[in-house]
Amino acid sequence: MSEKKLDFMDEVINKEGMSRRDALKFMGISPIAASVIASTGSGSITQAEASSAKGKIVIVGGGAGGIMAAARLSSALANPDITLIAPNETHIYQPGQVFVAAGEMTTKDLLRENKNFIPSDVKWVKDEVKTFDPDNNKVVTRSGEEISYDYLVVATGLQYHYEWIKGLSVEDIGTNGISSVYLNNPEEGTAKGGDITKQWFDDLHAAAKGGKKPKVICTQPNTPIKCGGAPQKILYLSDDYLKRDGLTADFTFATNGGKLFGVASVNKTLNEVVQPYYGNITNKFKHNLVEIDVKGKVATFEHKYEVKGEYDEDLEEYDMIQKTDIVKMPYDFIHVVPPMAGVDAVANSKLAWQKGSGKGWLEVDKETLQHRRYKNVFGIGDICGVPKGKTGGSTRHHGPIMVANLLATMEGKEPKEKFDGYTVCPLKTRYGKIIMAEFNYKGEAPSFPLAVGEERWMWWAFDLYMLEPMYWYLMLRGLM
Numbered sequence: 001m002s003e004k005k006l007d008f009m010d011e012v013i014n015k016e017g018m019s020r021r022d023a024l025k026f027m028g029i030s031p032i033a034a035s036v037i038a039s040t041g042s043g044s045i046t047q048a049e050a051s052s053a054k055g056k057i058v059i060v061g062g063g064a065g066g067i068m069a070a071a072r073l074s075s076a077l078a079n080p081d082i083t084l085i086a087p088n089e090t091h092i093y094q095p096g097q098v099f100v101a102a103g104e105m106t107t108k109d110l111l112r113e114n115k116n117f118i119p120s121d122v123k124w125v126k127d128e129v130k131t132f133d134p135d136n137n138k139v140v141t142r143s144g145e146e147i148s149y150d151y152l153v154v155a156t157g158l159q160y161h162y163e164w165i166k167g168l169s170v171e172d173i174g175t176n177g178i179s180s181v182y183l184n185n186p187e188e189g190t191a192k193g194g195d196i197t198k199q200w201f202d203d204l205h206a207a208a209k210g211g212k213k214p215k216v217i218c219t220q221p222n223t224p225i226k227c228g229g230a231p232q233k234i235l236y237l238s239d240d241y242l243k244r245d246g247l248t249a250d251f252t253f254a255t256n257g258g259k260l261f262g263v264a265s266v267n268k269t270l271n272e273v274v275q276p277y278y279g280n281i282t283n284k285f286k287h288n289l290v291e292i293d294v295k296g297k298v299a300t301f302e303h304k305y306e307v308k309g310e311y312d313e314d315l316e317e318y319d320m321i322q323k324t325d326i327v328k329m330p331y332d333f334i335h336v337v338p339p340m341a342g343v344d345a346v347a348n349s350k351l352a353w354q355k356g357s358g359k360g361w362l363e364v365d366k367e368t369l370q371h372r373r374y375k376n377v378f379g380i381g382d383i384c385g386v387p388k389g390k391t392g393g394s395t396r397h398h399g400p401i402m403v404a405n406l407l408a409t410m411e412g413k414e415p416k417e418k419f420d421g422y423t424v425c426p427l428k429t430r431y432g433k434i435i436m437a438e439f440n441y442k443g444e445a446p447s448f449p450l451a452v453g454e455e456r457w458m459w460w461a462f463d464l465y466m467l468e469p470m471y472w473y474l475m476l477r478g479l480m
Contacts, residue, residue: 051410063088064475067117069399085128089113089115107195156346161340172294174196181196214249219231220232261437263437269455299328370409426467434460
C-alpha cells in the first residue's frame with residue numbers, strides 16, 4: 001500500500017478511533033471506494049501548509065455543508081477563528097432515508113451526534129440565525145444575540161413546505177395512505193420519513209396481497225428539490241417491493257417536469273428499460289400537486305401545457321397559448337415530495353436572489369460560490385442558488401472549492417477555483433440496481449469510465465455499503 005494511502009488512513013483512524021483492521025476492511029470493500037480515497041489523499045491541508053490568513057469566520061448551518069466547511073477551514077488555517085451557529089445536536093444522514101423505506105437500513109443508522117464532527121477549535125453557538133445583516137457584517141440569532149464576522153459561510157440548507165399543498169399538514173404524513181420519505185427534523189433529532197415510508201410499503205403490499213389492485217401516486221413538485229431523483233426512487237422501489245412477490249398496483253408518476261430525467265442517457269434507460277420492466281406506470285408530465293383531500297383520498301393537480309393558436313404570417317409560426325387544467329386523481333396510496341425553498345432567514349435577506357428563477361436562494365456565483373454582491377460571503381450546499389447541485393455529492397464538491405476561494409479572499413487574492421456543477425443521483429431503479437447519474441453544467445460527468453445511463457448492481461452495493469461510512473468518516477471530516 002502506498003505511503004499516501006497509509007498517511008490518509010492514519011488520519012481516519014486518529015479522527016474516528018477506527019482500528020487499522022476496520023480501516024483496511026473499509027478500504028477493501030470496494031475498489032471504487034479505494035479509488036475515491038486515493039484521489040482525495042492530498043485533500044487535507046496539513047498544519048505546515050496552513051494559511052496564515054486572519055479573520056473571524058462565521059458558518060451558519062450544522063448540516064453536511066456547515067460541518068464540512070468547519071472541518072476544512074479548521075485544517076486550512078494556522079490560527080483559525082471560526083464560529084458555527086447551528087441548533088441541531090443530531091446529524092442526519094439524509095440519503096439513507098430511502099434505504100430505510102426499502103428495509104435496507106434503520107433510522108438508527110442515520111443518526112449521529114454533531115459534537116463528534118465539529119472540530120475542537122470551532123466555537124459552537126447552539127442557536128439559529130433569525131436575521132442576516134450583510135451591510136453590517138453581522139447576524140442575529142433567534143435568542144437575540146448579535147454575532148459579527150469578517151467572513152460568512154452560509155450553509156443553512158433548505159426547508160420543506162408541506163403546507164403549500166392545500167389540505168395537507170405535516171401531521172397527515174403517515175395517515176390515510178400518505179407518505180413522504182423526506183420528513184425529518186434535525187433540530188429535534190428525528191428522521192421519521194424513512195420509517196413512515198417503510199410502513200407505507202408494507203401497507204401497500206398488504207393491500208395488493210388482499211386481491212385489490214391499489215392506485216398509487218408518486219409526486220414531484222414545481223420547485224427545486226433535494227436530490228431530484230428521489231421521487232422516482234420511491235416509485236420504482238415500492239413497485240419492485242410488490243413485483244418480487246408477484247403482486248402489482250396501478251402506479252402514476254405525477255411530475256411538474258416534462259421528462260423523467262434531464263440527462264439524455266438516463267432518460268432513455270428509464271423510458272426504454274426501467275418502466276417497461278414494471279409495465280404498470282403511467283407518467284403525468286407537467287402535473288403539479290396543489291391540493292389533497294386527505295380523508296376522501298383525492299389529489300388535485302394543476303396541469304400546465306401549450307396549444308397552438310393562430311398562425312402568424314409575419315413570423316411564419318403559430319402562436320402558443322398557455323393552458324392550465326385542474327386534474328383530480330383518486331388514490332389509495334400517495335407519496336408526496338413537498339415543495340422546497342430556501343430557509344426564511346436567507347430568503348428574506350439581502351443575501352438572496354431578489355428575482356428570477358433563483359429568487360429566495362443564496363445569490364452566489366455558480367462557479368466560485370462567492371456571493372455576487374457581498375464578496376466576504378460564500379455559500380455551500382443546498383441553499384446555493386445555482387442551476388444544479390442540491391445533493392450531498394454536490395456539497396462534497398463545493399467544499400474544497402469554497403474553502404480555497406474563501407482563503408484566497410482572506411489573503412487579498414481573486415478566487416480562482418471553479419465548481420463545474422457536479423451533481424450525482426444514485427437512482428434506485430429496483431432492489432439491487434442503481435443508475436449512478438453523474439452530471440454537471442455541461443452534461444454527463446462520470447467519475448469512472450462507465451456509462452452514466454446504465455443500471456448496475458455494483459452501484460447498489462456502493463451506495464448501500466460504502467457511501468454512509470464515507471460520509472461519516474471522510475466527507476464530514478473534510479478528508480474527501
